[in-house]
Amino acid sequence: AHIVTLPGDGVGPEVTAAAVSVLDAVAAHFDHHFHFEEHQIGGCAIDATGEPLPAASLEACKAADAVLLGAVGGPKWSDPNAPVRPEQGLLALRAALGVYANLRPLQVHEALAELSPLKNEKLKNVDVLFVRELTGGAYFGAKTRTIDTATDECKYTVAEVERVVRRAFQLARERRKHVTSVDKANVLETSRLWRSTVTRVAAEFPDVKLEHQLVDSMAMLLLTQPGRYDVVVTENLFGDILTDEAAALAGSLGLLPSASLGEGKGGLYEPIHGSAPDIAGQGVANPLGAILSAAMLLRHSLGLEQEAAAIEAAVADVIEHGPHTRDIGGKAGTKEVLDAVLVALD
Amino acid sequence: AHIVTLPGDGVGPEVTAAAVSVLDAVAAHFDHHFHFEEHQIGGCAIDATGEPLPAASLEACKAADAVLLGAVGGPKWSDPNAPVRPEQGLLALRAALGVYANLRPLQVHEALAELSPLKNEKLKNVDVLFVRELTGGAYFGAKTRTIDTATDECKYTVAEVERVVRRAFQLARERRKHVTSVDKANVLETSRLWRSTVTRVAAEFPDVKLEHQLVDSMAMLLLTQPGRYDVVVTENLFGDILTDEAAALAGSLGLLPSASLGEGKGGLYEPIHGSAPDIAGQGVANPLGAILSAAMLLRHSLGLEQEAAAIEAAVADVIEHGPHTRDIGGKAGTKEVLDAVLVALD
Ligand SMILES: CC(C)[C@H](C(=O)O)[C@@H](O)C(=O)O
Ligand SMILES: CC(C)[C@H](C(=O)O)[C@@H](O)C(=O)O
Numbered sequence: 001a002h003i004v005t006l007p008g009d010g011v012g013p014e015v016t017a018a019a020v021s022v023l024d025a026v027a028a029h030f031d032h033h034f035h036f037e038e039h040q041i042g043g044c045a046i047d048a049t050g051e052p053l054p055a056a057s058l059e060a061c062k063a064a065d066a067v068l069l070g071a072v073g074g075p076k077w078s079d080p081n082a083p084v085r086p087e088q089g090l091l092a093l094r095a096a097l098g099v100y101a102n103l104r105p106l107q108v109h110e111a112l113a114e115l116s117p118l119k120n121e122k123l124k125n126v127d128v129l130f131v132r133e134l135t136g137g138a139y140f141g142a143k144t145r146t147i148d149t150a151t152d153e154c155k156y157t158v159a160e161v162e163r164v165v166r167r168a169f170q171l172a173r174e175r176r177k178h179v180t181s182v183d184k185a186n187v188l189e190t191s192r193l194w195r196s197t198v199t200r201v202a203a204e205f206p207d208v209k210l211e212h213q214l215v216d217s218m219a220m221l222l223l224t225q226p227g228r229y230d231v232v233v234t235e236n237l238f239g240d241i242l243t244d245e246a247a248a249l250a251g252s253l254g255l256l257p258s259a260s261l262g263e264g265k266g267g268l269y270e271p272i273h274g275s276a277p278d279i280a281g282q283g284v285a286n287p288l289g290a291i292l293s294a295a296m297l298l299r300h301s302l303g304l305e306q307e308a309a310a311i312e313a314a315v316a317d318v319i320e321h322g323p324h325t326r327d328i329g330g331k332a333g334t335k336e337v338l339d340a341v342l343v344a345l346d
Numbered sequence: 347a348h349i350v351t352l353p354g355d356g357v358g359p360e361v362t363a364a365a366v367s368v369l370d371a372v373a374a375h376f377d378h379h380f381h382f383e384e385h386q387i388g389g390c391a392i393d394a395t396g397e398p399l400p401a402a403s404l405e406a407c408k409a410a411d412a413v414l415l416g417a418v419g420g421p422k423w424s425d426p427n428a429p430v431r432p433e434q435g436l437l438a439l440r441a442a443l444g445v446y447a448n449l450r451p452l453q454v455h456e457a458l459a460e461l462s463p464l465k466n467e468k469l470k471n472v473d474v475l476f477v478r479e480l481t482g483g484a485y486f487g488a489k490t491r492t493i494d495t496a497t498d499e500c501k502y503t504v505a506e507v508e509r510v511v512r513r514a515f516q517l518a519r520e521r522r523k524h525v526t527s528v529d530k531a532n533v534l535e536t537s538r539l540w541r542s543t544v545t546r547v548a549a550e551f552p553d554v555k556l557e558h559q560l561v562d563s564m565a566m567l568l569l570t571q572p573g574r575y576d577v578v579v580t581e582n583l584f585g586d587i588l589t590d591e592a593a594a595l596a597g598s599l600g601l602l603p604s605a606s607l608g609e610g611k612g613g614l615y616e617p618i619h620g621s622a623p624d625i626a627g628q629g630v631a632n633p634l635g636a637i638l639s640a641a642m643l644l645r646h647s648l649g650l651e652q653e654a655a656a657i658e659a660a661v662a663d664v665i666e667h668g669p670h671t672r673d674i675g676g677k678a679g680t681k682e683v684l685d686a687v688l689v690a691l692d
Contacts, residue, residue: 073532080531080538087532117468117569138500143535148504150539154484158494184583185426186433189489192426193496219565219591220599223463237530241587245565253566 001034001302004064006041006057006093009077009086010275011285012070018287018338019068019294025342026298026307037064041093042072042086042275052089058096066301067097067268068294071275095135099260099268100160101167102132103296104243108250109319112328115251118223125227128246129175131168132239134260136160137190139236156190156235161197167261168233169205177208178230182218182238194235215242222246247272252327254286255319257293259300267301269293279326283333286325288315291341314344347380347648350410352387352403352439355423355432356621357631358416364633364684365414365640371688372644372653383410387439388418388432388621398435404442412647413443413614414640417621441481445606445614446506447513448480449642450589454596455665458674461597464569471573474592475521477514478585480606482506483536485582502536502581507543513607514579515551523554524576528564528584540581561588568592593618600632600673601665603639605646613647615639625672629679632671634661637687660690 005020007013020036027034039057046052052072061067072086079085108116108126116123133156141153165181172179181198183191195212202210213221215238221228222245234242247253253273260268271289279285292315299308318340324330325337332340351366353359366382373380385403392398398418407413418432425431454462454472462469479502487499511527518525527544529537541558548556559567561584567574568591580588593599599619606614617635625631638661645654664686670676671683678686 080541085532091533117464119463119465122463139533141497145535145539149501150535151487151499151501152534152536153497153499155495155497184586186431187437187485188498189491189496190498193491195426216586216590219587220594223569223591223594238587240530240562241565241584244562245569245591248566248569 001032001065002063003034003036003297004060004067005036005038006061006067006069007038008041008070008072008275009043009074010071010277010280012072012275014280014283014285014334015271015287015290016068016070018334019290021338022291022311022341022345023294025345026311029345030304030307032304041069041089043074043077045089046077046084046086050084052084052086053092058093061093061097064266066266066297068297069268069270070290071271071273073275074277091139093268094260095140097260097266097268098135098262100133100135101164101261102134102239103171103259103261104130104132104256104272106130106246106250106256109316111320112251115329116249118226118249122223122226123249126249128226128229129171129231130239130243130246131164131171131231131233132243133160133164133235137236154188154190154237156193158193158197161194162201165198165201165233166204168231169201169208172208172231173205176230178211179208180211180213180218180229180232182213182215182232182234182242184215185212186214190235198233218242219245222249243272252286253289254325254327255288255292257289257296259293259296261300265301267297269297283335284326285334286327287334287338288318291315310345314341317344347378347411348409349380349382349643350406350413351382351384352407352413352415353384354387354416354418354621355389355420356417356623356626358418358621360627360629360631360680361617361633361636362414362416364680365636367684368637368657368687368691369640371691372657375691376650376653378650387415387435389420389423391435392423392430392432396430398430398432399438404439407439407443410612412612412643414643415614415616416636417617417619419621420623437485439614440606441486443606443612443614444481444608446479446481447510447607448478448585449517449605449607450476450478450602450618452476452592452596452602455662457666458597461675462595464572464595468569468572469595472595474572474575475517475577476585476589476592477510477517477577477579478589479506479510479581483582500534500536500583502539504539504543507540508547511544511547511579512550514577515547515554518554518577519551522576524557525554526557526559526564526575526578528559528561528578528580528588530561530584531558532560536581544579564588565591568595589618598632598673599635600671601634601638603635603642605639605642607646611647613643615643629681630672631680632673633680633684634665637661656691660687663690
């Protein structure tokens with residue numbers, strides 16, 4: 001299989017390298033061959049080429065079986081009014097690859113419950129899979145700006161909603177068969193289209209239970225009843241906010257992975273943490289989010305379920321017994337944690 | 347002073363009646379005269395007149411010194427595709443009154459820390475004043491709908507941002523002199539206008555510290571470091587989501603008030619809880635959110651700071667010593683809690 005890596009900025013290169021080591025170990029162990037090709041994205045790409053997503057990077061990603069990304073951005077490129085910005089590379093890549101479904105699983109490990117801001121009793125049985133629409137909505141709508149006015153258009157078509165919602169229902173079938181769709185149908189027209197489309201798609205899945213929630217209520221329910229949710233599907237911007245809120249429950253962003261999927265097998269995999277410029281280059285970043293993203297890559301793009309599960313079991317073992325990086329209360333560096341995962345894999 | 351009450355639907359009438367009793371007691375005690383005039387809004391108005399905000403209600407609100415609202419909505423009127431919906435009355439009223447700044451104070455009482463989903467140590471020193479822009483953004487932008495497409499336009503002008511942000515800075519001056527402005531400037535054009543306007547307004551307040559946060563990060567920071575924030579200002583939809591998320595920290599929505607202010611003295615005051623149809627008419631709704639909203643009314647629309655503080659002290663007393671309604675772990679009814687507030691006021 002042909003995998004493009006986009007280490008990006010900040011801690012991106014460190015955690016991506018760790019994930020690649022784990023994939024190499026899996027390849028050796030299960031007798032696969034993974035070919036890696038590294039490209040630039042984000043701030044480093046701007047510095048090198050003037051563009052956040054150079055054509056060579058994009059072409060390589062399109063041709064690959066899967067893409068593994070580290071993180072983009074940093075203080076050097078953080079002016080939101082700059083004409084060229086690192087996130088533009090990420091947004092352009094998501095659009096070009098057509099990865100409309102962003103999967104963000106959230107589980108709270110008992111060993112880390114102390115790190116969560118939530119009371120421990122709230123964290124029992126938290127096992128949510130967020131499915132965020134990733135290539136539509138206000139992120140990609142028309143924008144205008146004059147000296148004294150700005151607009152963003154949020155637009156959704158029925159087809160855009162159908163495909164991501166159908167994916168959510170399919171995923172729910174493999175889980176606890178419960179979908180919560182989040183919108184703001186009491187105010188937004190796009191949400192009313194969203195809600196009626198969801199209700200129609202749900203009829204194709206009579207074995208899956210559907211529930212609608214308003215985004216403001218959901219922001220509350222994720223705190224008061226997080227154990228109640230199975231698959232949560234929502235539009236791009238609501239998903240951005242709710243998945244970050246939910247991520248706080250895990251105690252650290254450092255261990256949360258994501259997968260962005262389109263119609264084909266190809267996909268984009270990245271830890272949900274950012275480039276963490278404050279600790280970049282120090283060898284202390286938590287590699288587990290990137291490693292778990294690599295597991296999702298094996299599962300969703302390469303169809304290697306057993307191998308994915310092996311990585312997840314190894315990571316669970318390290319979470320339970322350590323070593324832990326600083327973000328989850330330990331003192332270990334990236335390398336020590338990686339080595340522990342490799343040992344657990346063996 | 348002339349106060350219009352809009353009890354609305356569900357528990358609205360019960361909690362509004364309690365707040366009016368408290369205002370009557372304050373009037374007697376401090377020798378003021380408050381004249382109350384009741385009007386319809388929401389579902390009950392739709393049933394009576396076919397409109398969620400009848401002209402008579404709107405005219406009365408415009409002429410009043412302040413408006414005290416209960417809640418709108420309920421299962422009977424909950425179809426988001428219905429042509430006439432209760433929330434439309436609320437949105438139309440906000441727009442017509444020009445109440446662009448929605449103030450939502452959040453404090454977490456030690457006596458209720460057990461009810462919060464957050465660990466107790468996170469709740470120390472939580473004292474946030476949210477200032478949500480209330481008459482612009484996607485709530486009021488152009489909407490389109492065809493059989494297979496829907497759009498919502500989010501629009502902001504510099505003037506709209508300036509006035510609400512200036513209000514936030516003024517309020518911060520009376521508090522801990524720290525403003526956090528929340529946007530999504532790495533993606534949205536309206537957020538880039540928002541951010542540059544905030545930065546410019548901040549220069550008028552050199553004694554107040556300004557911090558920018560992205561909305562996704564803020565959704566996380568409200569959980570990991572809630573004690574760090576003083577005044578948080580943001581646009582309409584982000585404010586809707588973040589204030590509900592933050593409200594969950596208090597343990598119950600039942601005791602949170604809000605004030606919506608425009609240029610003049612008039613204002614719209616309402617508890618942040620909804621119509622709670624499941625408990626409507628049973629005499630068990632928590633009246634404290636409505637009573638604290640009445641205190642905000644005295645402060646912001648009538649300039650009666652001492653009277654407002656007296657109500658707040660009485661409510662704090664009841665929160666500390668009980669009686670408590672069910673939502674905050676007690677068994678008392680609305681009337682018992684009201685009576686306790688009246689006794690504490692005396
Ligand atoms: C970097 C940014 C554009 C991005 C987003 O908003 O989608 C990030 O927050 C994410 O959630 O992946
Ligand atoms: C009822 C609804 C339209 C309203 C809003 O979204 O503004 C409510 O959620 C609120 O926050 O006051």
